[in-house]
Amino acid sequence: MNEQKTTATRSLLPEPTLRRLPWYLSYVGMLENKGVGTVSSTQISKELNVDASQIAKDLSFLNIKGKTRIGYDVPTLRRSLVEFLGFECSHNAVVIGSGSLGRALMQDAGLAQYGLSIVAGFDVNPAIVGTKVCGIPIYDISELKARLEKLHVGIAILSVPVEHSQRVADLAIASGIEAIWNFTPYRIKAPQHIALANTSIYAHLAIMYNRMSHGTK
Amino acid sequence: MNEQKTTATRSLLPEPTLRRLPWYLSYVGMLENKGVGTVSSTQISKELNVDASQIAKDLSFLNIKGKTRIGYDVPTLRRSLVEFLGFECSHNAVVIGSGSLGRALMQDAGLAQYGLSIVAGFDVNPAIVGTKVCGIPIYDISELKARLEKLHVGIAILSVPVEHSQRVADLAIASGIEAIWNFTPYRIKAPQHIALANTSIYAHLAIMYNRMSHGTK
Numbered sequence: 001m002n003e004q005k006t007t008a009t010r011s012l013l014p015e016p017t018l019r020r021l022p023w024y025l026s027y028v029g030m031l032e033n034k035g036v037g038t039v040s041s042t043q044i045s046k047e048l049n050v051d052a053s054q055i056a057k058d059l060s061f062l063n064i065k066g067k068t069r070i071g072y073d074v075p076t077l078r079r080s081l082v083e084f085l086g087f088e089c090s091h092n093a094v095v096i097g098s099g100s101l102g103r104a105l106m107q108d109a110g111l112a113q114y115g116l117s118i119v120a121g122f123d124v125n126p127a128i129v130g131t132k133v134c135g136i137p138i139y140d141i142s143e144l145k146a147r148l149e150k151l152h153v154g155i156a157i158l159s160v161p162v163e164h165s166q167r168v169a170d171l172a173i174a175s176g177i178e179a180i181w182n183f184t185p186y187r188i189k190a191p192q193h194i195a196l197a198n199t200s201i202y203a204h205l206a207i208m209y210n211r212m213s214h215g216t217k
Numbered sequence: 218m219n220e221q222k223t224t225a226t227r228s229l230l231p232e233p234t235l236r237r238l239p240w241y242l243s244y245v246g247m248l249e250n251k252g253v254g255t256v257s258s259t260q261i262s263k264e265l266n267v268d269a270s271q272i273a274k275d276l277s278f279l280n281i282k283g284k285t286r287i288g289y290d291v292p293t294l295r296r297s298l299v300e301f302l303g304f305e306c307s308h309n310a311v312v313i314g315s316g317s318l319g320r321a322l323m324q325d326a327g328l329a330q331y332g333l334s335i336v337a338g339f340d341v342n343p344a345i346v347g348t349k350v351c352g353i354p355i356y357d358i359s360e361l362k363a364r365l366e367k368l369h370v371g372i373a374i375l376s377v378p379v380e381h382s383q384r385v386a387d388l389a390i391a392s393g394i395e396a397i398w399n400f401t402p403y404r405i406k407a408p409q410h411i412a413l414a415n416t417s418i419y420a421h422l423a424i425m426y427n428r429m430s431h432g433t434k
Contacts, residue, residue, distance in 0.1 A: 013427050022420040026379045026402040033380065048404045086426030104321030114419045115426070154429065162243045163250060179429050181421065185243040187265045195428030197421045202331045203239040204398065204414045209303030209332070210230055211412030212371065212396045 017058045018085075023048050024055070025081040031074050040071030087115045092153045093181070096168055097160030098123040098138050101183055105157060106133040119151050141168075145175040154178040162186045234275045235302075240265050241272065242298040249291050257288030304332045309370045310398070313385055314377030315340040315355045318400055322374060323350045336368050358385075362392040371395040379403045 027047055031039055041059070045052035059072070064080045066072040082088050095102045098121040105111065106118050121138040123129055129140045139147055147153075156172040158165060158180055165186035172180060179195035182188055185203060190196045244264055248256055258276070262269035276289070281297045283289040299305050312319045315338035322328065323335050338355040340346055346357045356364055364370075373389040375382060375397055382403035389397060396412035399405055402420060407413050 015424060018424045018427055019417075019420050022402050022417060022423055023404050027404075030380045030403075049406065050404075085423040086430070087423070089426075091426065091429075100324065100326040104325045107317065107324070108321045109317040110419070111422075114422050116422055155425070163247045179425050181425055185239050186247075187240050187244075187267075189266065195425050197425040197428070199416075199418055199421045200236075200239060201416050201418070202327070203236050204416045205328075205331050205333055206239055206302040206304070207232060207235045208372070208396050208398055208412050208414040209306075209308065210235055211414075212308075213303070 013061060017061060020050060020054075020058050021081060021085055023050070024058070025078065025085065025087075028072075028074055028078045028081065032078050036074050038067075038071045039074055039077070041066065043071065087113070089115050090117050091115050091155055092117050092119050092151060093155035093157055094119060094144075094148065094151070094153050095121040095136075095157045095159060096123075096141070096144070096172060097158065097164075098125075098128055098133065099159065099161075102157070102159035103133050105159065105183075106136050116155070118157070119153060120147060122147075141171075144171060148175050148177065155181060157181045157183065158188070159183045230278055234278060237267060237271075237275055238298060238302055240267070241276070242295065242302065242304075245289075245291055245295045245298065249295050253291050255284075255288045256291055256294070258283065260288065304330070306332050307334050308332050308372055309334050309336050309368060310372035310374055311336060311361075311365065311368070311370050312338040312353075312374045312376060313340075313358070313361070313389060314375065314381075315342075315345055315350065316376065316378075319374070319376035320350050322376065322400075323353050333372070335374070336370060337364060339364075358388075361388060365392050365394065372398060374398045374400065375405070376400045 024044060027044060028039065041052045041055040044055050062080045062084050064072065064077060093116055095105055095118055102121060106121060111118065118136055121133060121136055122141045122144055123138055124141050128138050131138050154177065156177045156179070158169060160168045162184050165184040166188050169180055169188040169190060173190060173194055180188070180190060182196065182198045183201070185200045241261060244261060245256065258269045258272040261272050279297045279301050281289065281294060310333055312323055312335055319338060323338060328335065335353055338350060338353055339358045339361055340355055341358050345355050348355050371394065373394045373396070375386060377385050379401050382401040382405050386397055386405040386407060390407060390411055397405070397407060399413065399415045400418070402417045
């Protein structure tokens, strides 16, 4: 598939690995909270339904070694995962399109725990430009470039209506953004050097509805 | 084609196809808004960066045929996609875990456009039980089973702290839920007949951060 190919050329770390590492982190974090000292890949495998050899392979990207018959030291593994995934650094982001979904993201305090700090919102609607959401100011989209420079922002979160997706993405790229987190269901195009993550949450609904119609009912 | 066959074909629908169909929908919706009458798979291919033969194959799951050298009728294709994806039906859902992310989802009016109607929230925190978010009442988790029966709800949206994910999923399943939309980063386990969709939005951050560190910087 196209997505996979783009990903492969961009970095050596495979996307499936990057998707699994946060699962390990959430499990290991739970263990640490419970005061568990060590965990083996077999244990993680059982709990998360991922092949043990795959887990060992994924964790080999980190600078961490498990001990034979003992496994990984839980606090060390947790810290390594957090660092490796970039969740401990603060990444400044802006939300472009401060409608329903955009505002929801501004209100989600959970993002901060994963190193994302939303510092501003942008919109074209004069009724909301100048207002604040959870203390985050909403600016007019015409101010995008100037504000991005002042705020040291690398990430644009895209939550505009689908018909504006590509145009707004182009504008963000021209304004010097490094990464786009695309929440629109549109497949936007971006140059190779732009980090692009697609999170079309609505697409997951289609999968769920399909599975439901063939499940219990 | 008889109905049995249609059902059988749909049940085999591969997840990658289900992920791509909403992209086609968003593009075709844009075209319809612009008054465009027909579209070919080659055109969709160019716009969305998906192989044209793949598009034809994906669309073959729908009961729609394109015409040689003309392509698909845009309004018909759009309507077929909406129907096929289940976005025109209303699916009742509850949010379990009405913290930051849960409340954000309740506030996202966009979900309704995709056929999802959030009718109640649940939590354990006495400070928020009894309150409303956008008119949606928050109940105590102990009332889950009784409320689900009254409200005709098939979908549980899971947005609890990670350490409670599995326990709360088990509770939802025992209360008669058919589908779980899991927003926690935890890999919950569910019986085969439960439709399970994982939307770990924070995992996408890891992918983006990794791409950023190998991109322009």
